[in-house]
Amino acid sequence: MTAFASAPSEDRWRGRFLLWAIMAVAAALRLWRLETPSLWFDEALVAMVAKLPCGSIFTRALTEDFHPPGFYLLAKTAMLMGTSNAALRIPELVFGLAGVWFAWKAGREMLSESGGLALAALAAVQPWHILLSRQLRPYSIIFLFSLASLYFLWRALRDGKARDFILAGLSLWPPLLLHFSGMLAAGGAGVAVLGALLVRRVKPGNFILFCIACGLGMALTLPFLSSMFGRESIAGSITRLEALATILKKLNELMFRSAHPGLQTGLSCLAALGFGSLFARPRLLALVSLGWVLPPLMVLAGVRYGSYFNAWHLMFLLPPALLWQAQAARALLGDRLLAWAALALAAAGAWWHLGPDSPRLYEPASYSGNYSGQAREIAGSHTPGTAYVYPESAVSGPLNWYLDQFTDPNPLRAQRLGPEDARARIVVPGTSSPARTISRQPVQAMGPPPFRARITCAPDDFLARVNSLDHVACQPVLENILIATQAGRTGHAEFVFENASETPQDVTVHFGFANGKPGNRFAAMVRFDGEPWAASFESIGPDPRGHDKLTVMRERPYRRLTVRFELFRDGRSAAFTGDDLEAVRFLDFKVEAVPGKIF
Numbered sequence: 001m002t003a004f005a006s007a008p009s010e011d012r013w014r015g016r017f018l019l020w021a022i023m024a025v026a027a028a029l030r031l032w033r034l035e036t037p038s039l040w041f042d043e044a045l046v047a048m049v050a051k052l053p054c055g056s057i058f059t060r061a062l063t064e065d066f067h068p069p070g071f072y073l074l075a076k077t078a079m080l081m082g083t084s085n086a087a088l089r090i091p092e093l094v095f096g097l098a099g100v101w102f103a104w105k106a107g108r109e110m111l112s113e114s115g116g117l118a119l120a121a122l123a124a125v126q127p128w129h130i131l132l133s134r135q136l137r138p139y140s141i142i143f144l145f146s147l148a149s150l151y152f153l154w155r156a157l158r159d160g161k162a163r164d165f166i167l168a169g170l171s172l173w174p175p176l177l178l179h180f181s182g183m184l185a186a187g188g189a190g191v192a193v194l195g196a197l198l199v200r201r202v203k204p205g206n207f208i209l210f211c212i213a214c215g216l217g218m219a220l221t222l223p224f225l226s227s228m229f230g231r232e233s234i235a236g237s238i239t240r241l242e243a244l245a246t247i248l249k250k251l252n253e254l255m256f257r258s259a260h261p262g263l264q265t266g267l268s269c270l271a272a273l274g275f276g277s278l279f280a281r282p283r284l285l286a287l288v289s290l291g292w293v294l295p296p297l298m299v300l301a302g303v304r305y306g307s308y309f310n311a312w313h314l315m316f317l318l319p320p321a322l323l324w325q326a327q328a329a330r331a332l333l334g335d336r337l338l339a340w341a342a343l344a345l346a347a348a349g350a351w352w353h354l355g356p357d358s359p360r361l362y363e364p365a366s367y368s369g370n371y372s373g374q375a376r377e378i379a380g381s382h383t384p385g386t387a388y389v390y391p392e393s394a395v396s397g398p399l400n401w402y403l404d405q406f407t408d409p410n411p412l413r414a415q416r417l418g419p420e421d422a423r424a425r426i427v428v429p430g431t432s433s434p435a436r437t438i439s440r441q442p443v444q445a446m447g448p449p450p451f452r453a454r455i456t457c458a459p460d461d462f463l464a465r466v467n468s469l470d471h472v473a474c475q476p477v478l479e480n481i482l483i484a485t486q487a488g489r490t491g492h493a494e495f496v497f498e499n500a501s502e503t504p505q506d507v508t509v510h511f512g513f514a515n516g517k518p519g520n521r522f523a524a525m526v527r528f529d530g531e532p533w534a535a536s537f538e539s540i541g542p543d544p545r546g547h548d549k550l551t552v553m554r555e556r557p558y559r560r561l562t563v564r565f566e567l568f569r570d571g572r573s574a575a576f577t578g579d580d581l582e583a584v585r586f587l588d589f590k591v592e593a594v595p596g597k598i599f
Contacts, residue, residue, distance in 0.1 A: 011113075018117050018343050019104055025346040026100040026124035029353050030093050030133045033362040035086040040368040041394040043136040044401040047088060050075035061224050064231075068224045070177035071138040083405060085372070088136045096133025096140035099147065100124045103322070106151040110285055111327060114338035118326040121342035125349025126322065127257030128312060131361065138178040139315040145174040146185055147319035153189055154288045156206065157196050165193075165206045169213025175316055176217040180225055184296035185316040186214050192291030236306015244301040246309065251297075253311040254318060258357065271321045274328030289320040369395065374430055375402035382411040386425045389459045390475035390483065395430035413485040418468045419443070419496070426459055442467040446499045446561070451593040455495065457482045457586065467496040472567060472586075481514075482586040487571030490521075497561040497591060504556075504596035509563055510549045512587035515541040519570030520584035526550050528558040541584060553596055563591065 039047065049057060049065075050072045057076070061069040074091060081087040103123040108116025123129055123143075132139040149171035156164035172189060175182030193210050196202040236243065255267035278286035296317070330338050353361060364370035378388075378399070388411065390396045396412070403410040417424060419442040427435045438460055444453060455465050457480040471491035475483050484491040499505075507526065515522045520541040527533045535550040567584050 015113055015117065015339070018339055019120065021343055022104070022117065022120050022124050022346045023097070023100060025350045026097055026120075029125070029130050029350060029361075030096055032354065034089055034093065034134060035084060036362060036364055037085070037134070037366040038364055038369060038371040038373070039085060039088070039136065039398050039401060040371075041397050043088070043367075044371075044398040046072060046075050046136050047079075047083070047401060048397070050079060062227045065224075066228055066232075067179060068177055068221050070174075071179070074138075074178075075136060089134055092135060092137065092140045093133050095144050096129065099129065099133075099140060099144035102144060102147055102151075103319075106147060107323070107326060110151065110154060110323065111330060112335050112338075114335040114342070115326050115330050117339050117342040118329050118345075119322055121345045121349075122322045122325055124346055125353065126318070127353070127357075128254060128315070128318070130353060131257060132312060132315065134361070135367070137312075139312050141178060142175045142182070142185075142315045143318055145171045146316040149175075149185065149189055150289065150292055150319050150323075153192060153292075154285055156210070157192070157201060157288060158284060160203065160206065162206055162209055165202075165210040166213045168193075169210045169215075169217070172214050173217035173220075176221045180221070180228070181313055181316055183218065183221065183225065184299060185292070186218055187299065188292045188295045190214065191295040192288055195291060232307075234303060234305055234307050236304045238304055238306050240301050240304055243304045243306065244297070247297055247300050247305070247314075250309060250311045251314055251317065251321075254314050255321065257311075258360070267325065270328045271324040274324030274326065274331070277327050277331040278324065285323075289323060292320050293317055369398070369430060371395075371398035371430065372402050375399050375406055378411060378427075378429055379403060379407040383425070385417065385421045385423065386411070386427055387417060387459070387463050388412050388415060388473060389426060389428045390473045390477075390485075391428055391431050392477045396475075399430055410486075412473070414471060415473055415485060416468075416470050417463070417466060424463045426463060438464050440464050442496065443560075444495065444497045446497045446501070446593060448501050449503065449505055449593050449595045452590065453497070454588065454590040456480055456588040462493075465495065467494045467562075469493040479587070482565075482567070484567040484569040484584060487569040490566050490568045492564060492566045493586070494565075495563045495589075497563075499558055499561060499593070501593075502557045505554050505593045506551065506596045507554055507561065508549055508551045508592045508594075509589060510547065510592070511537075511565070511589040512547050513539065514546060514585045514587070515539045515543040515583075517541045517570075517583035521566070521568035521570075522584055522586065523564075523566040524548075524550060524589075525564045525566075526552055527562050527564075528554060529560050546587075555596065561591070561593075563589065565589070 049060065052060070054073065057069045057072045061067065075088065078088055078091050081090065100120050100123045104116045104120035107119030111119065129140065129143060149168050152164045152168035152171055156168050168189060172182060172186045175185050193202060193207055197204065197207045252264050252268050255264045275286060275290070278289070329341060333341055360366055364373055400410065400412055403412055412429065422440055423437055424440055425435055425437050441464060444465060455461060457474050459474040459476060462474055462482065469492065471485050471489055472482050472493055473485050475481050482493065509524065509526055511524050513522045518541050522539040524537040525533045526535045534552045537548055537550055539545065565586050567586060569584055
């Protein structure tokens with residue numbers, strides 16, 4: 001009798017040992033060198049937005065962002081612990097580990113004890129789940145609560161308990177408040193409940209409870225979603241068939257992060273096998289999980305979704321995919337072998353991620369570049385007379401994030417050149433472009449009228465001919481522009497022309513600019529010698545104009561003509577992210593001096 005009684009106890013202790021072994025692997029893969037990889041652009045952008053006042057975060061979400069404000073507010077809370085890489089990523093890591101644990105809890109009830117271990121092991125070593133548990137992005141949270149909602153929805157339809165319907169709806173709140181893909185998850189869950197109502201498997205009262213619980217979360221998100229739709233359509237120019245092919249491709253890529261198409265397809269086939277096994281028995285779980293997956297895919301294909309699209313945007317679909325894979329392993333191996341297979345999978349995953357795949361997860365440049373190291377190098381090697389040309393925002397954003405923390409002033413923002421600088425050292429940070437030194441001519445000689453000169457924002461042209469600059473930088477991305485480098489501070493560039501003519505002149509300065517965002521300022525001014533400004537122009541955004549001019553009729557002789565341009569980036573504006581500084585920009589200008597009339 002004692003021997004028989006001890007068997008369940010031994011199974012229980014074995015199950016606990018295997019669970020904690022899997023959790024230990026999950027923790028090691030997510031904690032190891034958490035601080036080391038530099039924030040990449042999306043992470044740095046989240047951090048910079050999170051530094052804004054709460055009111056600005058909400059305003060930005062309503063006017064310009066493509067995400068609801070929830071995750072920025074969570075990141076703002078995380079900043080109470082610090083702004084190091086690890087401190088910012090701790091919440092995502094905690095939710096990621098919670099997702100592995102909840103996979104075990106849900107799997108042991110939805111499948112079996114061994115099935116729970118298999119589902120936990122799959123989540124523990126899933127490459128996308130590991131990566132997104134180590135980044136300042138909302139997707140590990142979306143995974144956890146999508147799995148929770150799927151689990152409670154299945155229980156609700158199985159048992160008909162009102163509590164489970166409420167929990168299924170409430171579990172959708174985090175996905176809804178953190179990312180608009182939560183709307184797709186909520187739609188899939190809603191279709192599943194509605195279908196059950198139509199076949200009389202759900203009481204109308206429970207259907208209403210689910211709708212209220214889920215609908216409140218949707219109501220909080222709808223203002224931001226409707227605002228986004230008012231600014232930009234998600235419909236693409238592709239056909240629905242092309243959209244479906246793209247979606248299925250991204251879903252296939254979600255199975256495995258590394259570029260191994262055969263492995264990705266194999267895991268997709270394994271998931272399909274698991275779904276078929278569930279459809280044979282127990283069919284309810286198969287139908288609920290299919291209802292979770294199919295409606296969102298149909299919606300995306302139906303609207304011909306063609307915007308920015310990555311595999312991780314489908315993170316809410318990973319729980320049913322892993323569930324199907326766990327069921328496939330259970331059908332192939334049986335419950336007795338499955339538990340130990342789960343441990344073997346965890347061990348193999350630890351070897352793979354900490355060994356051959358470690359450069360993609362645990363090195364300073366793993367995510368997109370070693371911006372932290374590059375920022376320290378810039379801070380340590382900066383010398384007067386250095387002009388930094390801004391690369392694309394995906395590079396300059398993380399660099400500025402780190403430099404703002406490492407040094408004051410930040411040399412990328414506090415750029416200065418003066419008439420005493422006969423040479424300029426041009427550096428394009430974060431790229432492989434070598435530094436170069438150019439000769440400067442801070443004072444331009446004007447020939448006899450008619451005189452014409454055009455200066456562009458191409459770095460070599462601009463930096464060779466500018467007399468002085470402060471807190472502005474050239475950014476030759478898509479087009480040559482000059483941008484303000486620090487929000488809340490006026491940047492300027494001055495050009496000086498030396499005139500030898502004694503005759504009256506009509507001087508005209510033509511200039512191109514863009515100032516589309518509210519609160520920003522662009523100004524142009526002209527003066528002669530040391531006199532007060534003779535003419536000025538000011539643009540306060542939003543301003544649809546792109547070109548204008550200043551004309552001055554000068555009767556008296558002058559020796560020097562000074563042209564000054566000012567750019568001001570309003571840090572309180574909805575668009576401010578700490579690096580989105582292109583909203584006010586200077587393009588080029590032309591100076592004309594023609595003989596004037598003698599009165």
